Amino acid sequence: MATRWGICGAGKISDDFTVALKTRPTEDHQVVAVACKLEDAQEFSRKHNISQAYGSYEELARDPDVDVVYVGVIHPYHLKACKLFINAKKNVLCEKSLAMNTKEVKEILDSAKKNNVFLMEAAWTRFFQASVQIRNLLSWEYIGEVKMVRADYGVPLLHMSRSDQKDRCEGALLGLGICCLQFISMVYNGEKPESIQASGTCLETGVDETLAVILGYSKNRMAMFTCSAGVELHSDALIVGTKGTIQVLSPMWCPTSLVVNRKETQQLVPEPSLSLNFTYSTGKRCEIEEVRQCLLKGRKESPDTPQAYTLLLAEMGDEICQQVGGVYSQDCQNMATRWGICGAGKISHDFTVALKTLPAEDHQVVAVAARKLEDAHEFSRKHNISKAYGSYEELARDPDIDVVYVGVIHPYHLKACKLFINAKKNVLCEKPLAMNTKEVKEILDSAKKNDVFLMEAVWTRFFPASVEIRKLLAEGEIGEVKMARADFGAPLFHVPRSDQKDLGGGALLGLGISCLQFISMVYNGEKPESIQASGICLEAGVDESVAVILQYSKNRMAMFTCSAGVHLHGEAFIAGTKGIIEVLSPMWCPIALVVNEKVTQYPVPEPHLPLNFTYSTGMRYEAEEVRQCLLKGLKESPVMPHADSLLLAEMEDEIRQQLGVVYSQDCQ
Template sequence: MHLEVRANMATRWGICGAGNISHDFCVALKTLSHEDHQIVAVAARSLDRAKKFAKTHGIPTAFGSYQELVKDPDIDVVYIGVLDTHHLPVGLMFLNAGKNVLCEKPLAMNHREVMHLISAARENNVFLMEAVWSRCFPVYAEVDRLLSENSVGEVKVVRVCFGLPLLHRERTSQKEQGGGALINIGIYCLQFALMVFKRERPESIHATGVLLPSGVDESLVVVLKFSGNRMAVCTCSVACDLPNDASICGSTGIIRVAHPMHCPTSLEVKGKETQFPLPDPGLPLNFTNSTGLRYEAEEVRRCLLKGLKESIKMSLADSELLIEVMDEARRQVGVVYQQDSQSLASIP
């Protein structure tokens, strides 16, 4: 039985995972009205960890296993903030139990896993959204409006880059933990290009990069060619800082999404800059502009109130196309994860 979310009731969130991103998501939720959003439970791999997290964020219930959160009848939607390599089994656990899910990016490790999650969501008639939080920022909505009005003419080239020195983090550099530049931060570059070109499937994908000794990509460049001789150039790296900005170059002007491109608070069009400030956080954050996670939470509530099973801002078709492009880029540079050959038969 699926819980009905009504306008006069708060959306009740369950938090799966007690790591850095889950912390920031909870801080962001607290910037929204308590009448609209409430965090009612958190689950971690140990009860002590869950209790500590719950105390920090004022969450009434703490579980020492994800399975206990699955059984909680008072959860409207689950936010999954666990390690990328666990998104498939954990996501399936909640979807098959009839829970609505907002799952951190990447939705899963490859196209086959993503489709497994999408199928589970559809079979169980529940909401599923990949938490590409960028898509929900006001700047992105403004970009979409400007493009629909042809404010810079015909878009010819999109240039996006994002790089951070992250080699000291095991989850970024080790294959077993889903490391690599593309899957961790390059995903933001690709999703931006695909959004600008209206979710069109590229005519060609050309990727080149350098690998770490662990077998994951340290730096990567992906060139996408679209119909009408239009192109996108996406550059990412976990070895060094890159500008983390984006330019949409049209026949009559340029739209610039300044640093940080993936969670922007300003937009420049033909020399005119517009600001979209974020609220101050109630607790220290782990990542830049993380109070902006509030926008995807608002989008989830909007969808649930309307009875939707996916978002138009980051649809399941968007997630499928994004992972297809990522899979092909990985194939070309030689990054292979265990999940690429692992059988799905043992996963419920």
């Protein structure tokens, strides 16, 4: 029976691949389906006389008549496409590069192993007759022990769309250099080099234009290659042994001519039935037949391009990219978010403990700063942090930090945030973001001016229970919300600073903000039409207990009570026209909901060190939100946007004005 192929993608490389298939006997190979945008797939099917044309890859994955899928889309989409077909139990031949980095390659390989299907990276060069001859000559030691390998591949590509576009993930290495790298790996039989030295030039878009790479192998053996998307190179290759040389004449990536100890031999490829887009593309017939033979033998990988070779190529590619500075968005997902901690107090301790509940490959604390160096040293020893600074300015200058967690008390937030923001650091700042609306606006304006990410650490919003609340409200589970209420009270005046005005003490900014943000979340950031506040203030001028009623449009209301003098239940509820959502205590770090009398638990991970505050490992959720926002290039969180921080400050100012609580920052 013929091997029945499905083609994923209707671009130039898929066109050439299909032409190459037609050079094989029809009793051995048939293309039965193609998938792309429907109009493109239909045009492709007419051109190549293919019976099925699909407008989605999912339809191709479901086609029972397809034995193996050729993935010919551009490499940023390989991971998603490969996993789609592999999970549908399809065998896959995927164009090189198999994926964008080692992490993605491992994900594809693991998926293939789990689903027990054949998978091969289409490193077509290896299957040309000339490459087969090279491997035979090397196994016979025809040129003695190999001491040096060299390969070059350069073609001016920057006039082509996407060749210089980082989001389309082109560049010299992934577009051209992989052919040189796989050739070297083939010659050295998949051996891992002992060292890699790479240098290159990158365009303003961040992609590599030209690369030169030297690889050191055991036993004083070497290899080198040059690739360029900016200029044309000879594009030949050379293998030097102790008894002779093998020269691969241009084009080395689809070799048809070898010179072995000065004797030239040619291995021509068939003529195409249709015009080709790339040089000698009918040579793809060799990898096509390799797939068929592997399937007939029940193999899950090719012995000539085993999956270990594919993984090695990805690892070497990652190392080269790292040295040259060519980092793609997919690579960022493979890199940990590097945190700096500003402040060595209790909340910073708990935040750092919470970070340790997340994968180390995603989050790392690399530095801590405190006003006193000894405090930073003690914190760093406790949490195994490599760098400790005795000033915040040193932390701001550290080039290895992606984002700073500001855990100092709120009267110092303005100064600290502006320091880090002006140093182009992304910032997660503890709540409240600042002392009043004026300060909040100053921080937000600074973040916008410096084009950095900023988020107020309203941790409650990121708990799974809060995510569920927003989902239930969006789905109308309890009908139209008519009332929201929250309480948070804890005796705090035995704690230093809680009643000190110059240190930002008081119930509203310390506790009430958790109630206020909850109400604001429920009403989706809507500004209340009126606020009525009443409370008790201490002689020091800070608020001890506060009760607030908020009136919203359409006869909706909210109320909250907070106290730093007495213990309150610490619960919240949302009443709608069709039911009630109750948030059990502690509502500020919710782990249990009662929805229309049904209880659901949302436990948080256990800490590896004792915590200072209740369920502080739940801070992991806001930390992961920061990472995801940074990976997406966002400057604010859609869950806790800047507009919500500004609204919170405005409401707090109004409440304090009614209570008569005035801080020194309000008078400036």
